Amino acid sequence: MKILAVNQFLKITLQIKRYTLKFLRRYQQVKFALRFFRENEILQISSKFHSSHSIHKYSKAEIIRIEPLSQEEDKLNITKQWNYLYGEYTVEQPYYYIASNVRSFPNSFLVRAQDDSYMVWEQLGGRNAVIDEHLTELLPQKLRLLGKDQPTIEVNFGVFLNTRNPNNYFHWLFDGINRLEALDEISINTKNIKYITTFSFTRWQKSILKAFGIKENQCVELNGNVGSFKELLVLSPRRNHFRYSLDNCNWLREKVRSAHKNSEPFLKSPRYSSRFIIGRKLNEGRCILNQDEVLEKLRSYGFQMYYLDELDFLEQYELFNNAEIIISPHGAGLANILFCTKAHVIEIFSDRVLPFYFLLSKTLGLSYSCIQGNIDELSAFNKRPNIYVEINLLLDLIKNSF
Template identity: 35%
Template sequence: MKGIYKKHIESISKKAGVHSVVEDYYNTLLGSISDKAILTREELRNRADSVYTFSSPETVCVSSADEFSDHYTYGDSHHFKQPFIAEIRGGRVLNGSGICTTENYQPILDSDKSVKYELVWRISLRKLLVKSIKNKLNEENNRYDHNTVVPFTSTVRTENESVNYFVWVHNYITKIQGIEKYSQITGREPKILLPKNSPSWMIESLRLFGYDNDLVFWNPEDELRIRRLVIPSNRRGEKLTNNRTMDHKILSPIACEWLRKEAEKCLEIPKAEYPSKVFISRGDANRRELENRDEILNHLRDRGFVSYELTDLTFQEQVSLFSQADQVVGVHGAGLINLIFSSQCSLTEIFGDQFVPTYFLLAQSLGLGYNAILGESTREKDTPPRHQNIKLDPEQLSIIPS
């Protein structure tokens, strides 16, 4: 034992007769201070106190987009095992990150985005080791802060910032089917735990699906202990290594179809309020803007497209807009995740020099049409290529279906 961690052990080992127990426990845990300590989806299924399965396994087949991309790779098929809801008794919500752990501080990958290296960046496994030892000695208060909770706490990023809209819809809203099934199977109505100061679109989206009085807000400075921590398995692929593969962006078609149909049942806005041809202008963005947006918009208007800036719309309005669109044209950005609410739509996505297959993979999962247009990045200094503004030749718009 070295340095500060030895001091931690000595400070909590002064009780008579416990030093050797603590040292043995410390040495055992020290060997597991790595990303192997994190519970993957399959390990969560095997180690949870209770597991409730629903729906069915499925396989997503993906065609190649090699003509666009030499930066990312993905498999031509992806298999999803049967989804489930895990119940962890005495589970924890870590302060700061909002990552969830077992009672003994094993981090749960599916409480976040299912990307292991990102989770490792956000927590200190060594600090969790010390917490685990203190817990072993029963030095912590064993009270529960909440009874039965579904944590959406890992959406926090900084004091005044959360995950973006894409991650929220792609990773968290797609868990709602699991929450519904948990209530049906157990008869329990879990609260949904959110960071305080969550963006309005998070709350609006949950309210659309009927979760209004079920929301509880959490101060990210606090660590919580939960009597029943309810973790619906993520409905996207896992990423267990740090590489250029994009399989973790592939979504379950069954989850998407369920979500779309439930959203349409809840909509209060008539579909006729919106056109069938939609252009997402990104005029409200501070990166990846179209340098010649007015020129492009004029060409698209001649073809019947109507321009929208998604920040001007509520969550319900965005769902309604995409749910009835036949064609969507837009620059790569978070708002295109609303494609998940479309059933018969074709997306034409605009990039600069670099293609990113996120929405190509979504379109493949949903069986929707897809085209990509590569424009010219404007080469701004100190701006990553995928975030640079774009200039597009209007003639390239001819690829858009009539």
């Protein structure tokens, strides 16, 4: 037991060190500015920028209403902490604007005008924000000089696809690619646009871009270099923390539906079961350790198990578009409920109970239930501890779906 405790302590220490270094790397380029300005000050000054630059609004504001779960939907009462999320909220009208002659800082969300007259902070607190000349005059010289000696990539017309967690499927859909909705409102030739990231596109990200009609030669990976933009299209975020836009979700779904329709032959019968469990491998974390036993009990109800990393993007669309009942541990793969037309989502939490997919389900008009698994002691101190599921509790939720 003593050796086990020491091993767990060392593992926690290494994890803290790793995430601390990751945090410092991500924010080292902007930490100087954070010492001087609070977020609300930046946002107040951004209103001055908006009044003097051409800000184009499109679509409309929305009112979304979220109802609490019933006792049948949340048998363990684990969502009582979500009371502040219930009721109506407003999704603000989205906008875009074009910033001329700007340069990006390496490895950050910050871009600045060539003459230092203003800066644009992409996705600050889920919003765009602008720092105008009153603040840039006060910025430390060290911040202004960041990237001065870095290699520069010249771009005539670009748009950033940055997200706070670039390798996460959920954030890529709801904080990155979904902002391209604005392109349908802009009368420009999208073939001339370059899609910019500060990282390297992964294989699955390229497959999503392809589904949206974006070719590989339109993608620019800065990878620590400075981007110099003749014109940079700045798009407002379409998700504010837990708040989703239904109009934006419908736009995303329709884009992918069209891509699937054009790439796949008409199938007389679905390739996948409409009742399924999303499997996770042991090394991914949040794995249901008794998932084989769970599947065996649920086969008589028509359930199959699928691993999403074995399906490409459009296959995942097809799987979820045909779904009737979805059982899944909490994870980015549940972002695919976006593609459901009508389904009951059963989410299984491990240690943390997060409302991302509850709110997405309710925004989309889907049924939602949740339970919390029993955490495996051997992985209890991991970031994503594995779990055991009480099968009878799961069966009760399934029977309520019929």
